[in-house]
Amino acid sequence: xxxxxxxxxxxxxxxxxxxxxxxxxxxxxxxxxxxxxxxxxxxxxxxxxxxxxxxxxxxxxxxxxxxxxxxxxxxxxxxxxxxxxxxxxxxxxxxxxxxxxxxxxxxxxxxxxxxxxxxxxxxxxxxxxxxxxxxxxxxxxxxxxxxxxxxxxxxxxxxxxxxxxxxxxxxxxxxxxxxxxxxxxxxxxxxxxxxxxxxxxxxxxxxxxxxxxxxxxxxxxxxxxxxxxxxxxxxxxxxxxxxxxxxxxxxxxxxxxxxxxxxxxxxxxxxxxxxxxxxxxxxxxxxxxxxxxxxxxxxxxxxxxxxxxxxxxxxxxxxxxxxxxxxxxxxxxxxxxxxxxxxxxxxxxxxxxxxxxxxxxxxxxxxxxxxxxxxxxxxxxxxxxxxxxxxxxxxxxxxxxxxxxxxxxxxxxxxxxxxxxxxxxxxxxxxxxxxxxxxxxxxxxxxxxx
Amino acid sequence: xxxxxxxxxxxxxxxxxxxxxxxxxxxxxxxxxxxxxxxxxxxxxxxxxxxxxxxxxxxxxxxxxxxxxxxxxxxxxxxxxxxxxxxxxxxxxxxxxxxxxxxxxxxxxxxxxxxxxxxxxxxxxxxxxxxxxxxxxxxxxxxxxxxxxxxxxxxxxxxxxxxxxxxxxxxxxxxxxxxxxxxxxxxxxxxxxxxxxxxxxxxxxxxxxxxxxxxxxxxxxxxxxxxxxxxxxxxxxxxxxxxxxxxxxxxxxxxxxxxxxxxxxxxxxxxxxxxxxxxxxxxxxxxxxxxxxxxxxxxxxxxxxxxxxxxxxxxxxxxxxxxxxxxxxxxxxxxxxxxxxxxxxxxxxxxxxxxxxxxx
Numbered sequence: 010x011x012x013x014x015x016x017x018x019x020x021x022x023x024x025x026x027x028x029x030x031x032x033x034x035x036x037x038x039x040x041x042x043x044x045x046x047x048x049x050x051x052x053x054x055x056x057x058x059x060x061x062x063x064x065x066x067x068x069x070x071x072x073x074x075x076x077x078x079x080x081x082x083x084x085x086x087x088x089x090x091x092x093x094x095x096x097x098x099x100x101x102x103x104x105x106x107x108x109x110x111x112x113x114x115x116x117x118x119x120x121x122x123x124x125x126x127x128x129x130x131x132x133x134x135x136x137x138x139x140x141x142x143x144x145x146x147x148x149x150x151x152x153x154x155x156x157x158x159x160x161x162x163x164x165x166x167x168x169x170x171x172x173x174x175x176x177x178x179x180x181x182x183x184x185x186x187x188x189x190x191x192x193x194x195x196x197x198x199x200x201x202x203x204x205x206x207x208x209x210x211x212x213x214x215x216x217x218x219x220x221x222x223x224x225x226x227x228x229x230x231x232x233x234x235x236x237x238x239x240x241x242x243x244x245x246x247x248x249x250x251x252x253x254x255x256x257x258x259x260x261x262x263x264x265x266x267x268x269x270x271x272x273x274x275x276x277x278x279x280x281x282x283x284x285x286x287x288x289x290x291x292x293x294x295x296x297x298x299x300x301x302x303x304x305x306x307x308x309x310x311x312x313x314x315x316x317x318x319x320x321x322x323x324x325x326x327x328x329x330x331x332x333x334x335x336x337x338x339x340x341x342x343x344x345x346x347x348x349x350x351x352x353x354x355x356x357x358x359x360x361x362x363x364x365x366x367x368x369x370x371x372x373x374x375x376x377x378x379x380x381x382x383x384x385x386x387x388x389x390x391x392x393x394x395x396x397x398x399x400x401x402x403x404x405x406x407x408x409x410x411x412x413x414x415x416x417x418x419x420x421x422x423x424x425x426x427x428x429x430x431x432x433x434x435x436x437x438x439x440x441x442x443x444x445x446x447x448x449x450x451x452x453x454x455x456x457x458x459x
Numbered sequence: 460x461x462x463x464x465x466x467x468x469x470x471x472x473x474x475x476x477x478x479x480x481x482x483x484x485x486x487x488x489x490x491x492x493x494x495x496x497x498x499x500x501x502x503x504x505x506x507x508x509x510x511x512x513x514x515x516x517x518x519x520x521x522x523x524x525x526x527x528x529x530x531x532x533x534x535x536x537x538x539x540x541x542x543x544x545x546x547x548x549x550x551x552x553x554x555x556x557x558x559x560x561x562x563x564x565x566x567x568x569x570x571x572x573x574x575x576x577x578x579x580x581x582x583x584x585x586x587x588x589x590x591x592x593x594x595x596x597x598x599x600x601x602x603x604x605x606x607x608x609x610x611x612x613x614x615x616x617x618x619x620x621x622x623x624x625x626x627x628x629x630x631x632x633x634x635x636x637x638x639x640x641x642x643x644x645x646x647x648x649x650x651x652x653x654x655x656x657x658x659x660x661x662x663x664x665x666x667x668x669x670x671x672x673x674x675x676x677x678x679x680x681x682x683x684x685x686x687x688x689x690x691x692x693x694x695x696x697x698x699x700x701x702x703x704x705x706x707x708x709x710x711x712x713x714x715x716x717x718x719x720x721x722x723x724x725x726x727x728x729x730x731x732x733x734x735x736x737x738x739x740x741x742x743x744x745x746x747x748x749x750x751x752x753x754x755x756x757x758x759x760x761x762x763x764x765x766x767x768x769x770x771x772x773x774x775x776x777x778x779x780x781x782x783x784x785x786x787x788x789x790x791x792x793x794x795x796x797x798x799x800x801x802x803x804x805x806x807x808x809x810x811x812x813x814x815x816x817x818x819x
Contacts, residue, residue: 144530159476162526204811208807
């Protein structure tokens with residue numbers, strides 16, 4: 010079931026990624042010919058695929074959707090490795106998830122939405138689909154090495170999909186989730202599972218992400234930082250605006266908070282801030298990805314992975330310098346779903362190809378970065394939505410241009426000399442204008458209505 | 460006697476915690492927990508005006524705590540004015556006792572139902588013209604392999620309107636098998652049966668200081684036993700030859716038992732101001748668990764409420780005690796697992812449910 014990748018190079022050369030990059034060679038890697046099914050209508054198909062590094066026992070943990078999806082739609086496999094890549098997964102591989110309901114119960118699907126490991130205990134945030142367009146029920150669960158554990162059911166509020174996350178320290182765990190799709194919610198439990206506090210944080214919607222910094226929880230939502238007392242859940246400082254109103258992914262080195270986000274206009278931004286002050290630095294690049302995870306290595310360098318919003322565009326690993334001003338780009342497989350760092354290595358998991366093969370690889374974090382940041386190119390498309398014609402603004406010289414539908418299929422190849430697209434023959438829906446520029450590739454979303 | 464330190468998480472009960480749950484409630488924070496002894500599933504009822512229409516929502520869980528709530532969970536809402544008094548799932552059927560609220564010309568009455576949204580036995584026939592000044596109040600529900608029992612107080616069964624204790628037995632389809640009343644005389648210290656237990660073929664109904672015994676076959680009165688000196692509405696449970704009971708009364712928490720083998724009665728009490736909502740179970744080690752909630756405010760939703768648990772030996776010698784969150788509204792012990800539910804804290808509108816295995 011498990012095999013090592015023999016290829017020496019992780020990097021797949023792509024015209025817009027190779028500039029200045031040094032290929033990364035994996036220390037070790039594994040693949041599985043299954044996984045990645047995920048709960049439909051709940052989350053992206055990579056929802057079940059996560060990696061975590063246990064900083065106490067130096068082990069790597071990986072979740073993959075089980076291949077028996079049709080019979081057991083709630084389970085995910087849990088694999089474990091030492092830092093050298095030796096597979097130490099017990100046989101049979103443990104399953105994370107819920108007991109299969111009886112025939113009279115809802116045959117709903119459940120997925121792992123976050124994974125953290127500490128001293129051999131695996132903490133996993135789960136979401137259970139409660140029916141078509143009906144949202145999800147969340148839970149925070151643990152698995153001890155002997156198979157025991159506890160679970161905390163968080164329920165479903167309203168009709169929104171949850172996206173549970175878990176933070177872990179020596180005091181226990183903190184669940185970060187939405188109450189009803191609109192209200193942020195957290196619960197703290199002891200290591201034994203006793204609920205210590207539960208809080209909701211109204212206004213501004215659910216938290217995008219959160220990190221633990223000693224006795225403080227730092228959460229992000231709507232472009233703001235919210236700090237919360239770890240011991241009580243009380244909000245300390247609210248709404249320190251630091252970013253545009255965009256969902257951010259967070260990481261910390263214990264002193265600083267790192268963030269990364271996409272502006273959904275083919276640009277990503279990453280930065281670093283000390284709480285209570287303005288960001289130390291913010292960088293950007295023209296990358297058409299949705300960031301799936303951000304981590305900080307022992308050198309203080311942010312690493313993040315993301316998947317393209319365009320079907321045909323490969324996923325990206327970005328490694329930056331300590332001040333974010335230099336970065337390298339790497340890609341592998343057809344998706345990069347999660348990232349963890351520990352023991353001098355970064356661990357990346359995702360889908361290898363369209364056959365749903367899952368991979369886990371480790372690369373050394375002892376690398377150098379060499380590429381200077383580029384100014385993110387941008388165009389503007391108006392009016393939005395459009396029905397007859399769409400104007401292209403921004404004054405950027407385009408070297409190629411295509412119109413893609415929501416599935417990534419090319420539906421139109423406009424002339425490069427045109428500044429107005431004829432959209433009168435397009436059916437109603439979401440489209441992208443994909444173009445190459447001297448500074449990189451861009452993709453801009455537009456909507457056609459009838 | 461022992462004291463209990465205040466605090467949200469002062470002394471958790473001595474159980475090996477296995478799973479827990481939180482649910483946001485909207486409205487009166489009163490929750491119920493019951494476990495089906497046949498299929499092992501749990502039903503957790505939480506008042507929620509958001510997912511329901513001012514009624515308790517029935518959240519189902521598998522034995523290991525797996526949440527199997529569908530998109531739209533069942534609700535206990537027979538009629539628009541019902542409130543859940545007690546529930547007892549058995550072999551997949553969720554029996555429940557609902558108390559209908561008075562409104563206009565309608566008095567209080569209660570239903571004994573065999574589905575969350577079904578209608579079973581009703582103490583008042585809605586088709587009959589009712590004196591709106593007379594009401595029936597339901598207090599407790601017991602379901603066995605063969606029958607369901609509901610009890611409470613009735614003013615609609617007697618003339619003149621004084622109120623009597625009422626006990627009803629139905630089959631598992633909620634069709635009445637017998638329906639009896641009991642009156643302890645002109646002094647009327649009690650107007651209702653507050654709890655039901657079964658000892659062999661005898662139905663034991665609580666009307667402290669009395670335990671009133673009925674023949675399960677036909678509801679015939681067998682005996683009345685004065686088991687304590689205090690009066691009040693007690694919850695009870697049968698275990699072996701004993702019926703254990705607990706009650707809040709006059710700023711004190713009481714627990715006691717009557718041994719039907721030896722005839723022994725025992726009463727334990729502790730002054731605890733503001734206590735309400737006592738419940739009782741007996742675990743696999745014959746330990747007796749009593750839960751209650753205290754408040755120093757004027758209502759049971761004041762911000763200084765505190766849930767309490769007490770553990771006793773089978774002879775009601777205190778073992779240990781502690782506090783648990785903001786309230787303990789209900790406790791159940793079935794098939795080796797004990798569960799507690801209540802209001803988590805005074806500010807977050809969260810009901811909690813914890814389940815685990817009692818420690819020896």
